Amino acid sequence: MTGTAAFISLVLTLLIRGSGVVIGRERPDPVSPWISAAALGALLAELVVRSAAIRFTAVTGTYEALLLFAVFLVAVGLVFRRRTGLFLGLNFLAFALLALASSPVVPSELRPPVPALRSAWLVLHVVLAFLGEALFAAAFVAALIRLADRRRDPADLDALTSRLILIGFPIYTLGALVFGAVWAWHAWGRFWGWDPKETWALVTWLTYAWYLHIRLIGRKRDRLAAMVAVLGFLFTIFTFLGVNYLLPGLHSYL
Amino acid sequence: MKRLGILRSLKTTTVLLPLIAVSALVSSFLSPEDRADWIGGPFFLVPVLLFGVHLAACAVHRLRRAASWRHPSRLGADIIHLGLLVLIAAGLMSSVLRSETPLVLARGDSVLLEGGRRVTVEDLEFRTWADGTPRQWTARLDIDGDAAALEVNHPVRAGSYRLVLTGFLTRPRLTMDTPEGTMGLTPESPIVAGGERLELRRLESAGPGRWSAVVEVDGVERRFVEGRSSGGFTLQSVDLNSAVGILSVRDPARIPAGLALGLIGLGAGWSLVYRLRRPR
Numbered sequence: 001m002t003g004t005a006a007f008i009s010l011v012l013t014l015l016i017r018g019s020g021v022v023i024g025r026e027r028p029d030p031v032s033p034w035i036s037a038a039a040l041g042a043l044l045a046e047l048v049v050r051s052a053a054i055r056f057t058a059v060t061g062t063y064e065a066l067l068l069f070a071v072f073l074v075a076v077g078l079v080f081r082r083r084t085g086l087f088l089g090l091n092f093l094a095f096a097l098l099a100l101a102s103s104p105v106v107p108s109e110l111r112p113p114v115p116a117l118r119s120a121w122l123v124l125h126v127v128l129a130f131l132g133e134a135l136f137a138a139a140f141v142a143a144l145i146r147l148a149d150r151r152r153d154p155a156d157l158d159a160l161t162s163r164l165i166l167i168g169f170p171i172y173t174l175g176a177l178v179f180g181a182v183w184a185w186h187a188w189g190r191f192w193g194w195d196p197k198e199t200w201a202l203v204t205w206l207t208y209a210w211y212l213h214i215r216l217i218g219r220k221r222d223r224l225a226a227m228v229a230v231l232g233f234l235f236t237i238f239t240f241l242g243v244n245y246l247l248p249g250l251h252s253y254l
Numbered sequence: 255m256k257r258l259g260i261l262r263s264l265k266t267t268t269v270l271l272p273l274i275a276v277s278a279l280v281s282s283f284l285s286p287e288d289r290a291d292w293i294g295g296p297f298f299l300v301p302v303l304l305f306g307v308h309l310a311a312c313a314v315h316r317l318r319r320a321a322s323w324r325h326p327s328r329l330g331a332d333i334i335h336l337g338l339l340v341l342i343a344a345g346l347m348s349s350v351l352r353s354e355t356p357l358v359l360a361r362g363d364s365v366l367l368e369g370g371r372r373v374t375v376e377d378l379e380f381r382t383w384a385d386g387t388p389r390q391w392t393a394r395l396d397i398d399g400d401a402a403a404l405e406v407n408h409p410v411r412a413g414s415y416r417l418v419l420t421g422f423l424t425r426p427r428l429t430m431d432t433p434e435g436t437m438g439l440t441p442e443s444p445i446v447a448g449g450e451r452l453e454l455r456r457l458e459s460a461g462p463g464r465w466s467a468v469v470e471v472d473g474v475e476r477r478f479v480e481g482r483s484s485g486g487f488t489l490q491s492v493d494l495n496s497a498v499g500i501l502s503v504r505d506p507a508r509i510p511a512g513l514a515l516g517l518i519g520l521g522a523g524w525s526l527v528y529r530l531r532r533p534r
Binding site for chain 2: 111112114115116118119121163166167169170171173174177178181182183185186187188189190191192194196199200202203206207209210213214216217243247
């Protein structure tokens with residue numbers, strides 16, 4: 001029920017802010033952030049209800065992971081509510097995740113997590129990884145606008161993309177790699193096992209590390225850096241969803 | 255001197271990072287066996303080792319100039335770089351020194367680990383939720399006289415070994431009448447009797463509460479039904495015992511690996527706090 005409310009709120013957000021773009025309104029409307037905030041509240045409520053039902057933080061299934069990712073996307077979108085492109089892009093991504101969550105390919109029935117998933121390290125791993133990925137998503141939208149819209153100031157968008165990745169990268173490092181490795185040590189007796197999910201998380205991390213080093217070289221390569229930011233997010237999405245369905249491994253349940 | 259400059263140049267980083275990423279990416283499409291060969295092969299190891307040398311050259315250069323302390327913005331990145339260096343060293347160390355043994359133990363089973371410690375399974379507990387999904391598996395162990403509760407996500411130490419509970423399963427045990435008397439046959443322990451080697455392959459249902467066992471007798475699969483004889487062997491009974499899968503791990507690289515993760519975490523934390531506190 002709360003998931004449906006969140007979905008409807010996101011549709012309204014996209015319609016209101018999107019129509020402002022179509023009619024050429026200069027200032028962002030004040031209503032859509034409130035509706036987006038309502039979607040955020042509904043998503044959080046859904047996660048709290050599910051957590052209470054399974055008596056564990058609900059981050060252990062694909063459905064909950066999609067909801068959690070959407071929560072962070074909407075939250076980051078609210079931070080950038082005055083930047084219409086970014087706000088719309090992030091809300092659209094959240095909408096796409098919720099559409100996927102409501103599809104038959106993602107089972108939504110409540111299931112208590114198997115013993116290996118009942119770990120505080122896992123919660124830290126998943127929550128921080130998705131928070132980092134939400135910031136990568138924002139960087140992706142900024143980089144896409146930079147590459148596609150020649151009327152916009154590229155320097156401003158490059159600086160924004162860089163700032164988002166500079167914040168998202170350490171969070172992702174902590175969540176996806178450090179806490180993930182600690183959890184793997186407790187659950188499987190090893191820090192790293194070259195499971196496809198782990199490998200793709202590393203590939204994503206290396207791509208963003210590549211972005212940061214390209215930016216350090218100088219401004220001549222800003223366009224390349226923006227393309228790498230776009231590529232990084234495509235890898236992020238493949239790590240999250242593509243690996244689950246195409247490359248089975250130990251993380252196939254998530 | 256110029257060559258040394260290339261070794262620590264940013265352009266080298268921008269070449270090595272995608273190279274390692276592509277090599278790692280290729281490994282994910284391979285089968286687990288081929289993947290292990292790829293990761294241990296030149297296409298992955300050479301860029302990683304070059305990256306290690308490059309990181310070391312950068313670290314030495316930075317330390318010599320004490321750049322980090324003058325520029326706190328770089329300190330986080332330097333700590334991460336140092337952590338990565340330790341991590342590469344720990345990874346190489348682990349690939350050489352790590353040993354692991356998978357064990358399947360039922361209640362009452364005992365095993366002597368390589369270090370001389372004896373581990374005995376005193377009791378097993380399998381708790382489920384109301385819908386039957388597993389909630390927690392507990393193996394109560396006796397390790398050289400000391401009691402320990404082994405649970406998923408809560409490994410226990412046995413000397414230099416670490417025991418990790420990896421699964422809970424049902425293990426069949428056949429009681430067979432053989433020309434040399436009554437013997438027990440499990441999937442992990444083949445028996446030799448009457449000059450023939452018997453290996454339990456699988457169990458199949460033979461009606462409610464009845465089992466037939468597929469046993470390989472000197473390389474040829476034969477089906478045994480409870481209470482019936484075949485070729486001098488009689489399957490008396492089939493018992494299904496609960497058992498736990500335990501991984502016995504000895505990895506001297508766990509300390510440097512833990513240190514590396516700590517350094518990377520510290521560096522990431524520093525970078526994050528610095529970035530968030532810094533005005534736009």
